[in-house]
Amino acid sequence: MRRIVITLAGLVCAAAAFAAPAAAYEIDPLTRQPIEYADQTYRPQATVIPREVVPFSSRYGAGTIVISTAERRLYYTLGGGQAIRYAVGVGRPGFEWSGVRSIGMKREWPDWRPPAQMLRRRPDLPRYMSGGPDNPLGARAMYLGGTLYRIHGSNEPETIGQAVSSGCIRMTNEDVIDLYDRARVGTRVVVQR
Numbered sequence: 164m165r166r167i168v169i170t171l172a173g174l175v176c177a178a179a180a181f182a183a184p185a186a187a188y189e190i191d192p193l194t195r196q197p198i199e200y201a202d203q204t205y206r207p208q209a210t211v212i213p214r215e216v217v218p219f220s221s222r223y224g225a226g227t228i229v230i231s232t233a234e235r236r237l238y239y240t241l242g243g244g245q246a247i248r249y250a251v252g253v254g255r256p257g258f259e260w261s262g263v264r265s266i267g268m269k270r271e272w273p274d275w276r277p278p279a280q281m282l283r284r285r286p287d288l289p290r291y292m293s294g295g296p297d298n299p300l301g302a303r304a305m306y307l308g309g310t311l312y313r314i315h316g317s318n319e320p321e322t323i324g325q326a327v328s329s330g331c332i333r334m335t336n337e338d339v340i341d342l343y344d345r346a347r348v349g350t351r352v353v354v355q356r
Contacts, residue, residue: 212250212324214338219246228266228314228342228352230332232259235324237314237332239345249342251314252322252333259356260312260330266350267308269343273300278311281329302336303343307352314352315339 217238223229225242232253238246254260272294282288292298301316314332316339317323323335332354334342 214247214249214341216241216245217248218244219248220244221246223351223353226346226350228346228350230314230352230354232261232326232354232356235326237334237342239342247341247345249334249338250323252317252324252328253326254328254330255326258328258330259326261354261356264307264310264312264352264354266305266314266346266348266352268306269346269348270294270304270306271343272302273298273304273315275300280311301334301339303339305343305346305350314342 219229219238219240221227221229221238221240223240225240227240229238229240229246230236230251230253231238235251235253237249237251239249240246274294275292275298276290277285277288282290294300297318299318300313301318304313304315306313310330312330312332314334316336317333318336319333320335322328322333327333
């Protein structure tokens with residue numbers, strides 16, 4: 164009898180797991196509003212490494228973005244010895260960099276124009292791609308002044324935690340939306356190797 168009860172419980176859980184995804188896309192998990200996608204190919208991404216508030220002692224004031232490319236983590240400092248830690252994708256070998264910049268511009272669902280250097284390496288890339296779920300810059304982009312680099316979303320969430328970009332900092336769309344809402348134009352960004 165016990166074996167039958169366990170089997171039935173397993174079947175109920177499995178049925179619920181298959182039924183849940185259909186309902187999960189009716190409400191936006193970020194805004195709690197109904198989703199009205201013009202293009203039904205965008206779906207919320209699962210974050211393999213969830214963002215979290217962590218202890219963080221540094222000399223940087225609240226509201227600073229600190230990126231550790233070695234850890235593949237971005238910290239948004241909250242002050243009081245805490246920060247929000249996000250998983251990020253970073254520059255692949257040969258495209259690593261470090262320095263201090265600031266956010267010069269922010270865009271929602273940004274258009275993408277690959278830089279000339281990237282087009283020389285990859286002539287197969289489009290010269291222009293309008294913003295949207297298929298765009299490699301994802302849902303949001305924060306442009307780092309004086310560079311070609313951005314902190315941006317990604318339509319390839321599997322690259323988060325990897326070193327695969329041409330120097331940009333990639334985040335899941337959910338995480339980049341969260342950071343975009345917190346950071347302002349002029350926010351200091353410290354990139355450490």
